Amino acid sequence: DSGVTQTPKHLITATGQRVTLRCSPRSGDLSVYWYQQSLDQGLQFLIQYYNGEERAKGNILERFSAQQFPDLHSELNLSSLELGDSALYFCASSGLGGNTGELFFGEGSRLTVL
Amino acid sequence: LAKTTQPISMDSYEGQEVNITCSHNNIATNDYITWYQQFPSQGPRFIIQGYKTKVTNEVASLFIPADRKSSTLSLPRVSLSDTAVYYCLVGAPGTASKLTFGTGTRLQVTL
Numbered sequence: 001d002s003g004v005t006q007t008p009k010h011l012i013t014a015t016g017q018r019v020t021l022r023c024s025p026r027s028g029d030l031s032v033y034w035y036q037q038s039l040d041q042g043l044q045f046l047i048q049y050y051n052g053e054e055r056a057k058g059n060i061l062e063r064f065s066a067q068q069f070p071d072l073h074s075e076l077n078l079s080s081l082e083l084g085d086s087a088l089y090f091c092a093s094s095g096l097g098g099n100t101g102e103l104f105f106g107e108g109s110r111l112t113v114l
Numbered sequence: 115l116a117k118t119t120q121p122i123s124m125d126s127y128e129g130q131e132v133n134i135t136c137s138h139n140n141i142a143t144n145d146y147i148t149w150y151q152q153f154p155s156q157g158p159r160f161i162i163q164g165y166k167t168k169v170t171n172e173v174a175s176l177f178i179p180a181d182r183k184s185s186t187l188s189l190p191r192v193s194l195s196d197t198a199v200y201y202c203l204v205g206a207p208g209t210a211s212k213l214t215f216g217t218g219t220r221l222q223v224t225l
Contacts, residue, residue, distance in 0.1 A: 002157065035215075043158065043201075043215035090157045102148065105157025 003027065006091050006106035014114055018079040021109045025072055025093030031055070032074040033092040033103060034066055043090065049074055081113045118202045123220040132189045134219050136202030139183050144206040147178060147185045152199045152218070161200075162187070189221075197223045 003026035013019055025032050034046040045058035049068035060066075063081075068074040078085060088110050092103040119137040126132045138147070146165050150158035162169055164176040164185070175188040189196055201218040 002159070004157075042217050045213070088155065092157070102160050102163060103150075103158075105159065108155070108157050110155070 002104040002106060004091060004093050004104050004106035006089075006109050008109055009107065010110050010112075012112045012114065013081060015081055015083060017081050017113075018077065019081065019111065021076040021078070021089050021091075021111075023074045023076070023091030023093075023106060025074070025091075026095070026104050029093035029095045029104070030072065031094045032068055032072070033094070034060075034074070034076050035090040035092065035105075036087050037090060037108075038084075038087040041087075046076070078111070081111075083113050086111055086113045118204055118214075118216060120200075120202050120216075120219045122217065123222065125222045125224070126192055128193055128223055128225055129191050132192050132196070132221060132223075134187045134189075134200055134202075134221070135184055136187070137184045138202070138204045141182050141204055142206060145182075145204045146206070147176065147182075148203045148205070148213075149174070149176065149187045150201045150203065150215070152201065158201060158215070192221075192223045194223050194225070197221060 005024040007022045030051045033048045035043045037043050046060040047066050048056040052068050063079050066076045088108045090105050090108045092105045094103050148163040149161045151161050152158040162174050162176045164178050166178050169176045177186040199218040199220050201215045203213045205213045
């Protein structure tokens with residue numbers, strides 16, 4: 001158990017819809033990262049938040065947005081969903097030591113867009 | 115950021131030692147080398163991290179030669195449960211968000 005909690009574990013929705021994925025980082029971790037992993041694809045970095053502020057942005061689509069709340073949990077919002085958005089979405093967190101690459105991942109949220 | 119190259123797949127029998135080598139020819143002075151393990155439908159799990167020479171923990175060893183242009187993850191006496199994808203990442207402090215996981219090395223352990 002990494003200490004990172006993601007909900008929901010599975011989500012099935014239709015094209016054009018909007019969903020919200022939630023992540024609770026490890027206790028005390030200030031950084032939250034979101035990744036997307038499509039079938040047979042590597043992990044693609046989407047966005048990072050540090051203590052409520054956006055720290056870095058990767059290949060995140062404009063239809064996607066995220067935020068980190070004062071209690072440090074984070075949400076990833078995916079809108080106008082397309083079939084190609086079906087993927088595993090992982091959240092990771094890190095503490096001060098995480099800057100060297102030590103990330104703690106959740107179990108992921110599997111999104112299926114029909 | 116340093117690009118890494120590792121074998122796409124490897125096969126091993128249970129009980130053998132497995133060595134997975136990662137090449138990172140353009141590693142920078144302040145880059146660290148980190149390895150992750152990922153089981154199907156699970157998030158990656160940190161295995162080990164090092165800067166130079168040898169690092170050992172309860173699950174693996176990491177060997178880094180003096181020129182740091184490559185590194186080798188060593189898994190002693192693998193079991194079926196070590197079947198997973200292993201990722202090698204290289205990055206400096208403050209660049210965790212830029213780390214590229216790539217496609218990793220798919221290790222298959224059989225009896």
